[in-house]
Amino acid sequence: MVTTLPEEAPRTALRLAGAVAELVDLLAVEEADPGPQGRDVLVRPRAYVDAHLWDRNLTPAAVAEAQHISIRYLHKLFEGHGSTVGRWIQHRRLEEARRELARPGREDLTVSAVARRWGFASATQLQPQLRAAYGMSPSDWRDGRTNAGAGRG
Helix, strand or coil: CCCCCCCHHHHHHHHHHHHHHHHHHHHHHHHHCCCCCCCCHHHHHHHHHHHHHCCCCCCHHHHHHHCCCCCCCCCCHHCCCCHHHHHHHHHCCCCHHHHHHCCCCCCCCHHHHHHHHCCCCCCCHHHHHHHHCCCCHHHHHHHHHHHHHHHHH
């Protein structure tokens, strides 16, 4: 029988409690299977991703840690919604970069600045991903914005 607890006990107890809560939550999600009309268990992780898109160190592990869940559980949640955490992060970054490049009135905005703002290391990293996702390069998006603005008058 243990009569005294080591000094790490509070920290260990919190981690164990979090793990148990995570397991119960996972079981509840799997049992209830609320479907598309039910509560979206990805609201908080997705909101966290949106708030940290600028951070080049945003990874599935960082999202899981911020949500106080295991990375395995986070992957399970996204898998249940037809995606992966990494794909979701990339999708959101590309979406926001594309939106900013297409925004009128920002002719002074460089592709490099947009890339850095949305978590890409450089325009060189953004370019092939944007082209693969949307069929246009960053400069095409920016030029389309400029040409559309010039056509109005």
